[in-house]
Amino acid sequence: MKKLILSTAALAISAGFAMAQSDKTVRLGTEGAYAPWNFVNDAGEIDGFERELGDELCKRADLTCEWVKNEWDTIIPNLVSGNYDAIIAGMSITDERDEVIDFTQPYTPPDPxxxxxxxxxxxxxxxxxxxxxxxxxxxxxxxxxxxxxxxxxxxxxxxxxxxxxxxxxxxxxxxxxxxxxxxxxxxxxxxxAIGGGVGMGFRESDAELRDTFDAAIQSMKDDGSLNEMIAKWEVSSQW
Missing domain, CATH: 3.40.190.10 (Periplasmic binding protein-like II)
Structure with a gap:
């Protein structure tokens, strides 16, 4: 009985979190100048592998997302200061960066x-x-x-x-x-061969949001759609 009550409570918390997330617009920061990862197309919109990936991750997480273009040299400071909620910009996971922000699991292996x-x-x-x-x-x-x-x-x-x-x-x-x-x-x-793969970056205070995207990335790995997207854009080797 105790296990049942705990399980019910856990489900309620998870459902409440999912509803709260679905009501929130998540802002994704990217450089928009690093084709084929991310770039601005002729229509003036963010395009590329990470645009397609980010849109799919938001769909799987049931989130409304909007894109924010930001220059590379201030992309981490502007995440920390709250100008957007996540970085998805071809950013390699390194120990130095991990001291300032948190990363999801990598969505591509290290690119040579x-x-x-x-x-x-x-x-x-x-x-x-x-x-x-x-x-x-x-x-x-x-x-x-x-x-x-x-x-x-x-x-x-x-x-x-x-x-x-x-x-x-x-x-x-x-x-x-x-x-x-x-x-x-x-x-x-x-x-x-440098870097530890490319992942999404989040403020250290946004662990739940990071975990939501981490789960979405894993679901794309599990069903093979991430490898298909990597092959389409030729951004790195596949998983």
Missing amino acids: SAYLAMSPDVDLEGGVIAAQATTIQAAFVAEQGWTVVEFPTPEETVAAVKSGEADAVLADKSYLDTMVGSDGLVMLERME
């Missing part, structure tokens, strides 16, 4: 980081490497003791290589794949 340059013979150790500021790639280059120049946006890192300001750019391979062959850009053979 690659180098794009104007020549296949670039001396990485002796050259200048461009990377987007506050990314795992910028941290990696600095840790090697190489020369790194950081830029606010991913487009600027590639532009620096084209202009000769940098010898190569280090970024997610899926992002750089879209630019190979453009203006003579070539992908180097060397790849780096």
